[in-house]
Amino acid sequence: MATAVLVSQGVRLLIMTREESKTEKTDKSKLKGDVTAEEEAIQAAEKDAHSALSPTMRIGGQAFHSVKKIYYKLLAGRLSQLQEQVINQDHELSELTHDVGQLAAQVRQMNRLLEGFEQRLTRLEEQRQNEHLEEGPD
């Protein structure tokens, strides 16, 4: 249960960190104004490098990305399944605790009843003994 919570929390924190860094980046570029010439040069170099790759390698890169997407989708699906399970187990635990609470209350009352019976029996025994003594030995 705790693992699922932690995993889910981890994924969310990751998303959060990414979103935060995205916002940071946007803020920075806003501060600087337009993209500098240096950055433009880097981007152009990256483009050249990409076009220099063989077609197979390019297809391989795209395939890797789509596999990654599918993997994340499956992971998210599995996590929500686990989440559902955790929630259901949590509810079951509550119902069981309630039942145990009921049983405990019943046991307490049973003990009280037994105590009462024992006291009555003791009184009856004493009464009988007294009657026996009053009647005298046969």
Added chain:
Amino acid sequence: MTTNGDLVFSSKNRPLNLAFFSPLPPAKTGIVDYSLELLPYLAEQAQVTVFITGPTIVPAQLIGSVNILSTRVYPERRWQYDMSLYQMGNDGQNHEAIYRLALKYPGIVVFHDLTLHQFIADATIGQNDHASYAQEFGYASGSKGYDQAWDIRLGLEQKPEYELMLNNRLMDRSLGLIVHSEFAARKLRNYRSDRPIQVVPKPQSFVKGRSRRVKLGIEPKTVVFASVGGESRQFLDKALAAFSRLLKVNPDVFYLIVGGGPSEFKLNRLIHRNPIRKAIKHTGHIDSQQDFSDLLATSDVVLDLRDPIHGETSGSAMGAMAAGKPLIVFDYGWYKELPDDVCLKVDPADSESLFQAMLTLASDEEKRVTMGLAARNYIGDRHQPRHSAKTYSSFIRAVINNLAQAV
């Protein structure tokens, strides 16, 4: 055993042995006052042990009538008690240990507030534990709730403090539930109709105080309107706006703001900027019960304008009725259950009806007196602590005997 062979656990001849969980003084909360009103009378119906979470000053009215023990010893002693009663509110400091025990050792829970959202948020986010907060959301509304909790963490959503009450877990585990009003009972039944639910009117003794008109420089014939307790700023604004209109029609009126407002600084600014400030007096925070009673005695009409979104019963409205004062309230929630002869109910969105209600009571002394008497009688008939204690006792016996049916 009954004559027809059915098993009955709780005989009326044998006194119940109860474990009662509540904060006591020096803690200052409405629940402390509630327990102090109830306990002496509950002790007439049952043997009561009060379990406390911290250092306590034992009030005089409890000495000799109840036992007082620490919650730490409860687990080992729990078999001695027929039933445990947990007084539950939103104050994390006073109720965290009570909440944990109520979850672990189910008993009857008294819901003073319907929503426990604030309490759960303090106990989880307040301790930097967002995962547990999300778990509570998941428990209350499934995976959607779980996602919602994380959206709150990301700042994409606000906390739904009033929509999501987060009381489900406690309700699911409890053996029975006690609330103050039908309004609250209906809300709980919507979620769990299979749990025994009992409405026990909030115990309230009569309030006796001495008028402080001379000290405050208020003429005897002046009609004093009062706002008592922590009303929201929004509603106080509305009340003062209506009062301002009233002052133009009837200059012989005065407005008393008793107790600390939602924000003392803002409240003072609101009053000082108000052109009618000479007819307003703000007492500031009131510490003693006697001051509270005296200021109620000084007033003629009490405005209890709040949105009881937590499902609570207003302590200040109860105090005002116990002092024999007519009320002006919103036609909402628990207030709807008040009889029409003790209060004037107004629509929260309608400023005109608030003004009309104030005007009616300002100009009709006979109505004020009649309504005040009816309010006092209502408290006497329905909210006497002995009556509440008897209802507690019979409900506890009913819950115990219901368990016998399951054997």
